[in-house]
Amino acid sequence: MADTKIPPGPGAEGSGRVAALLVSPTLLVLSIVVLYPTIMALQQSLYGTKGLDPKTGFISDTEPFVGLKNYADIFGAAGDRFWNAFWNTTFFTVVTVGLETVIGVAMALIMHKAFSGRGLIRASILIPWAVPTAISGLLWRWIFNSNGIANALIGHQVLWTTEGFHAKVAVVIAEVWKTSPFIGLLVLAGLQVIGKEVYEAARLDGAAAPRQFWHITLPLVKPALLVAMLFRCMDALRMFDLPYILVGAQKDSVETLSMLAQSEASNVRFGPASAYSVLLFLYVFLVALAFVRLLGADLVGDAGDSGSGRRKPLLRRRTEVTA
Template identity: 45%
Template sequence: MTTATPPAPPRPKDVTEAGRASLEANRRRITRTSYALLAPTIVVMAVIVGYPIVLSVINSFQADARLDPATGFFVTGGFTGLTNYAHWLLQQCSTPAGTAACAQGNLGASFWTATFNTFFFTVITVALETVIGLWMAIIMNRNFRFRGLLRAAVLVPWAIPTAVTAKLFLFIFATAGIINALLGIEVIWGADLWASRFAIIIADTWKTTPFMALLILAGLQLIPEDTYEAARMDGATTVQQFFRITLPLLRPALVVAVLFRTLDALRMYDLPAILTGGGGGRGDATTTLSILVVREIQNTAVNSAAALSTITFLIVFGVAFLFIRVLGANLTGGEKKSKKVAGVR
């Protein structure tokens, strides 16, 4: 009678190779599934976002339809190179009409004034919203009675449509409005240069600060309470806890909140368009780049507006890129360190 010989156990090398092959096959399967799930989104984004951007860039190199002085007929535009871009970037008071407009301080289609206004509104509003939003988030993060009611009430300004907010502040900043009545002043907020700008800043800060507070609150809730208890046991004061614990651990959430809000503020249109019409003090006191684009389209200068849209897109893209490179460099520091350690091992 013969006895069956048990199979020899696999060698460690064979087990390792089989495991690697299984992991590689699993990785390829997950990759294919990921691409299949992302494909519909990529197609929709290409149609909704990619196609308009490409078409806008193509149109920016075309001349707008114009009246031919020789024939008296309108002629369609053709390839004009960088003429549309030069029209905006090299804009100056060189023509007689432009000189007269500049002398009156009413050069309504000034690219550089609109760029200044856009960045001015962005820097001031984002700074105010970050500071006030952080303060609001710290309060809402505490345990107290009716905390849920407070959180819901704080989000009300953000839930109101921007057009409604603009109309609301249009009544508040009217000559006989609430602000002048409470302060006992007679300021024409829609006609004064800096008053109109500050009206935009106040309205936008009131509108969007809850959005910043909500994002920052989400970051605060990820900080373990044990960290603060250990700091209190070591004798750390409230100020020390804020600067040594809260701010460092809150940095990823702050970076995301400030980045999102900055990109949104650089595209500001509806609030100044409704509240001041882009004017105030002078014809372009509160004109932003987005308002300037819409004005060009309304003047049937579609290809010129396409060039300005492309410039605005490049500005927003450049700000986002620099923002992530400067402020978001350490967000993946832990991952890079882990990879480095794994490579050494």
């Protein structure tokens, strides 16, 4: 028997209007705090800096219109600094999100187990994520001091907060420590909706714990995990405050695109700073779009899935029974 489709009721159009009305305040706020600043940054990136006008030889009190010159300079004269910041940003994103995913899943699996003091463990894991990033940066700067705890543990004198690969390692450690609980909490939420009968059936079939994880836990928790990874990628691509406080400004080893834009803005070069910001926005947008395009079905999940396995829609199951 063919599947039966129920036409929308007379209240469907009214429900759509109510939904649009309820969403409109959120869209208005997003337009004010996201869309308008983005448009203004794009406009500002087409202007140069105040100062001597090379064409007239006079001092200009207004920012001259230069078109795409700021972008041409970024990929030309200022290309080395831009690409260094671009690869630093990409490196921090890939390494930190990868480590946070592994550690966050491990945290979620531990917190999901029933044991004495589980509530205390969950609360303690929240502490790093709850600490403000500025405080976290100062804390790790003290740890990575030349006479700090890190050097005392490894028994070597390493200048963590200076130029070099060790500065990248310091930023990665501090970032992973702070944000791994975020992924752990989202994955824990996904674990709690998986029915216990799924694991009981797997144990009856002789599936060991590793096989249960790869074939049951990971597939069912994948939507929550991918959402957490998407949020963390977008956040890591905009990384600014932690390397700025932990290592310092204008350090080639850790300078990110956000730090580069801030450096230009602090030197009253708002046109180039806006151009860097626009390029960073495009980078974040393309990464988010790739997540949604390539993993869209997993990000939103399947309406027919549940914690006890894949279920068919109720109407389809009824029609199959009556067929």
